[in-house]
Amino acid sequence: MRIVYHLIVLYLTVHFLWYLAREKKFWKQAGIVLVLIMFLLRLFLVE
Amino acid sequence: MTGTETMSLNRFVRAALLFALTVLVCVLSGREFLSMRAADAIYPSPGLTAARALSDYFPALKGTPGDTPVYVYAGPKDGGNVLVIGGAHPNEPAGFVTAVVLAENIRAVRGKVVIVPRANASGFTHSDPQEGSPQRFPIATASGERWFRLGSRVTNPIHQWPDPTIYVTPTGQTLAGIEARNLNRAYPGKAGGNLTEKVAYGIMELIKKERIDLGIDLHESAPEYPVINAIVFHENSADLAATAQMELQAEGFEFRLEASPPNLRGLSHREWGDAAGIRAILMETPNASHGRLKGKPSIGLIIDGKDKFYEKAARLGRLFVPFGPDGIPLRDRVARHLAGLRAILAGLTELDPGKAVEVEDLPTADRVRVEGIGAFLR
Amino acid sequence: MPEYLILLLMVGVFIVLAVPLKLPMGFAIALSALAGALAGGQGFALRHLVEGAFGFFDIILIIASAMIFMKVLQESGILDSLVAVLLKTFYRNKVLLLLAVMLLVMFPGMITGSSLAAVLSTGPLVAPVLMKLGLPRLKTAAFVAMGAILGMIAPPVNILVMIMGGGVDMPYAGLTLPLLIIVVPLAVIIALGLGLKDLKAVSADEMKALLPESVFEKNGVRLYLPLLLVLALMILQNLNVPLIRDLGLPAIFFIGSLSGLFCGRPFNFIKATQKAVEEAMPILSILAGVGMFIQVMTLTGARGWAVMTFLSLPPALLYASIGVSLPLFGGVSAFGSASVLGVPFLLALINKNALITSSALSAIVGIGDLMPPAAMAARFSAQVVGERSFFKVLRYCLVPALLLLAMGIGVLLLAPLLDKVI
Numbered sequence: 001m002r003i004v005y006h007l008i009v010l011y012l013t014v015h016f017l018w019y020l021a022r023e024k025k026f027w028k029q030a031g032i033v034l035v036l037i038m039f040l041l042r043l044f045l046v047e
Numbered sequence: 048m049t050g051t052e053t054m055s056l057n058r059f060v061r062a063a064l065l066f067a068l069t070v071l072v073c074v075l076s077g078r079e080f081l082s083m084r085a086a087d088a089i090y091p092s093p094g095l096t097a098a099r100a101l102s103d104y105f106p107a108l109k110g111t112p113g114d115t116p117v118y119v120y121a122g123p124k125d126g127g128n129v130l131v132i133g134g135a136h137p138n139e140p141a142g143f144v145t146a147v148v149l150a151e152n153i154r155a156v157r158g159k160v161v162i163v164p165r166a167n168a169s170g171f172t173h174s175d176p177q178e179g180s181p182q183r184f185p186i187a188t189a190s191g192e193r194w195f196r197l198g199s200r201v202t203n204p205i206h207q208w209p210d211p212t213i214y215v216t217p218t219g220q221t222l223a224g225i226e227a228r229n230l231n232r233a234y235p236g237k238a239g240g241n242l243t244e245k246v247a248y249g250i251m252e253l254i255k256k257e258r259i260d261l262g263i264d265l266h267e268s269a270p271e272y273p274v275i276n277a278i279v280f281h282e283n284s285a286d287l288a289a290t291a292q293m294e295l296q297a298e299g300f301e302f303r304l305e306a307s308p309p310n311l312r313g314l315s316h317r318e319w320g321d322a323a324g325i326r327a328i329l330m331e332t333p334n335a336s337h338g339r340l341k342g343k344p345s346i347g348l349i350i351d352g353k354d355k356f357y358e359k360a361a362r363l364g365r366l367f368v369p370f371g372p373d374g375i376p377l378r379d380r381v382a383r384h385l386a387g388l389r390a391i392l393a394g395l396t397e398l399d400p401g402k403a404v405e406v407e408d409l410p411t412a413d414r415v416r417v418e419g420i421g422a423f424l425r
Numbered sequence: 426m427p428e429y430l431i432l433l434l435m436v437g438v439f440i441v442l443a444v445p446l447k448l449p450m451g452f453a454i455a456l457s458a459l460a461g462a463l464a465g466g467q468g469f470a471l472r473h474l475v476e477g478a479f480g481f482f483d484i485i486l487i488i489a490s491a492m493i494f495m496k497v498l499q500e501s502g503i504l505d506s507l508v509a510v511l512l513k514t515f516y517r518n519k520v521l522l523l524l525a526v527m528l529l530v531m532f533p534g535m536i537t538g539s540s541l542a543a544v545l546s547t548g549p550l551v552a553p554v555l556m557k558l559g560l561p562r563l564k565t566a567a568f569v570a571m572g573a574i575l576g577m578i579a580p581p582v583n584i585l586v587m588i589m590g591g592g593v594d595m596p597y598a599g600l601t602l603p604l605l606i607i608v609v610p611l612a613v614i615i616a617l618g619l620g621l622k623d624l625k626a627v628s629a630d631e632m633k634a635l636l637p638e639s640v641f642e643k644n645g646v647r648l649y650l651p652l653l654l655v656l657a658l659m660i661l662q663n664l665n666v667p668l669i670r671d672l673g674l675p676a677i678f679f680i681g682s683l684s685g686l687f688c689g690r691p692f693n694f695i696k697a698t699q700k701a702v703e704e705a706m707p708i709l710s711i712l713a714g715v716g717m718f719i720q721v722m723t724l725t726g727a728r729g730w731a732v733m734t735f736l737s738l739p740p741a742l743l744y745a746s747i748g749v750s751l752p753l754f755g756g757v758s759a760f761g762s763a764s765v766l767g768v769p770f771l772l773a774l775i776n777k778n779a780l781i782t783s784s785a786l787s788a789i790v791g792i793g794d795l796m797p798p799a800a801m802a803a804r805f806s807a808q809v810v811g812e813r814s815f816f817k818v819l820r821y822c823l824v825p826a827l828l829l830l831a832m833g834i835g836v837l838l839l840a841p842l843l844d845k846v847i
């Protein structure tokens with residue numbers, strides 16, 4: 001199940017990155033960063 | 048270059064910069080998170096007769112973050128076998144530190160003492176979110192400061208993930224999902240279960256293979272929690288708990304006696320007794336640093352145990368222990384655990400001489416209170 | 426700096442950033458947390474900020490996957506088709522319709538203990554039915570939000586009680602009756618109260634005109650699959666079925682979403698995900714920010730100050746304190762409120778039957794799901810009916826929420842009496 005969840009996190013991380021690149025408003029981009037930090041740390045098994 | 052293109056360029060540049068910032072935050076905070084993966088050193092006393100790992104009793108734990116050191120102190124004379132567990136909840140420092148003090152000092156004369164100082168090793172590798180705890184705390188010793196990690200109540204989600212929506216313990220109790228990572232809800236464990244259940248299973252295997260007669264689980268609880276300064280006992284150990292309590296009272300230590308509720312499953316004092324048939328006891332000392340009323344969760348709070356909000360709560364009659372301006376320092380809590388251990392071992396000798404366990408160089412509560420914990424650490 | 430000043434500063438910074446400067450709420454909360462850390466002498470406290478956010482990582486994962494599931498139901502035409510089925514079944518009797526629809530909204534909350542699961546799985550299904558039969562949009566949203574909260578409180582699974590019980594060593598058993606006593610009357614009153622006046626029973630011809638475009642003919646019963654799969658997996662995980670019990674809500678929603686690919690009209694899964702991520706992002710970053718905020722509150726002692734302030738009110742004010750602080754803190758997180766405040770209150774009421782008091786406290790905590798800044802139930806039910814501002818929805822939640830509060834406090838007061846009856 002850990003693998004499944006890793007895939008889910010990976011899938012969402014890619015979408016967050018894509019959305020970060022697409023979004024035009026700076027503050028909205030900044031909001032994505034808050035969430036992205038967590039997903040990257042979990043993806044790389046840090047926290 | 049048209050206006051729209053400039054704007055979209057800016058957008059990508061901004062995205063790249065923000066991504067770089069994200070990575071920077073990940074690296075900086077990640078370094079701090081990862082710093083908790085390295086285990087603190089424990090230097091067992093010369094009385095040690097065997098250093099093992101939990102995976103020696105349950106090989107499936109080998110190489111997992113659930114594996115943890117097991118120290119065996121066997122005496123020359125035959126007697127009973129006692130298991131002492133610390134760090135089942137790594138956010139309860141007195142339990143863990145008492146087990147370390149024990150491991151670094153004792154020598155068995157009769158019978159055998161088996162010590163697992165970090166029962167939930169994975170729990171030591173992270174902190175409870177939103178509790179704001181420091182990652183480690185120092186204890187001054189003759190050879191300098193020794194730092195110990197203050198971990199989380201539960202297994203690291205990196206090691207066991209995801210939590211189920213609701214957790215059903217191996218014995219059928221329904222709990223909130225996060226409790227799937229609580230070692231003291233996972234007994235008697237499951238060989239094929241999650242990591243925490245495997246650790247619990249490993250401890251049950253240890254109990255079987257070391258032919259343990261009495262298990263003692265060292266904990267702390269928040270001062271607003273009723274089961275505190277307490278000996279929680281399985282019904283098969285009621286006599287032992289009562290004998291120990293009388294002994295402790297004579298020494299000036301007030302301990303509550305709490306019978307293990309039969310309908311509360313998965314806890315050590317219940318399942319060790321039910322599943323392995325051994326005498327089972329759990330002790331609680333008061334720890335303000337993991338309570339809900341605490342002020343700043345500083346290193347000072349862990350070591351000195353002073354907290355103005357708990358002081359106020361005590362005045363309002365909200366607590367189950369006295370809590371004055373001097374707080375309840377770690378030193379006193381470790382001393383209390385040591386006094387409890389001594390009284391329980393004496394009680395065992397009295398009630399069941401064939402299973403007697405005698406140890407030398409067990410630091411006395413008085414000396415720990417006067418000289419400090421550090422005097423008994425290498 | 427004293428704790429209350431730090432808290433005041435954090436709230437002040439948040440308001441200035443969010444209102445005059447119009448920063449997105451999530452980032453404003455995160456910055457106010459940072460300000461609190463600095464004022465508390467903790468420096469940037471980066472580790473603490475990130476660690477605090479992780480307190481909501483699991484919920485963030487649930488929201489993201491549930492939002493994808495919702496988008497899939499829409500894009501594949503499944504939602505419209507199911508709405509058509511519901512309309513055809515219930516258009517004649519509005520009392521029956523309202524009660525059935527209330528149960529349908531509550532159901533996912535009952536089996537997962539999560540109001541979010543309810544709003545985002547059956548919420549989108551019932552909302553169009555109610556609106557097509559004449560219930561105004563905002564009332565529909567309030568209906569969905571209240572149903573979701575009642576579902577979260579209703580048995581068999583009430584995670585709020587589990588959290589509070591865990592703090593006082595109370596096993597999760599014997600709660601069905603006290604929880605039903607609280608939920609059933611409210612579910613009936615709120616469903617009829619919100620709906621009876623505006624909803625109109627229609628003739629068969631009128632009903633046919635209301636039917637949304639259905640892809641039923643093309644796809645047949647397969648259309649039921651994604652929703653049934655999600656509900657079935659939710660039930661099975663509760664029955665402790667091996668493998669399924671470890672799935673967790675995010676995986677269940679993903680399975681449901683993927684099955685949607687084969688059950689309705691074709692659509693682009695990647696694009697649907699992108700839309701879902703875009704819509705979910707504001708609340709995801711709010712949760713991350715709120716996690717940081719709570720961690721800094723704890724770190725600076727402001728959380729302890731807040732808990733102690735509520736606990737140290739004179740006994741006469743205890744119930745008022747419960748009624749105010751539990752929902753207020755619930756606006757940050759209902760689960761957090763249950764753990765941080767619910768447990769001390771449960772201990773303060775320890776001379777009463779804990780099964781009854783914890784049930785009542787959970788009902789009061791549930792109101793927190795309507796409170797800003799997170800306002801999970803209100804926010805997503807607004808989204809379900811296509812309303813941008815959840816504050817407008819709150820207006821219609823006011824009376825139902827007060828009923829819930831009154832019920833909670835009433836059960837607390839009557840606990841000794843109920844104890845004898847149960």
Ligand SMILES: [Zn+2]
Binds near residue numbers: 135139231266267268
């Ligand atoms: Zn404990």
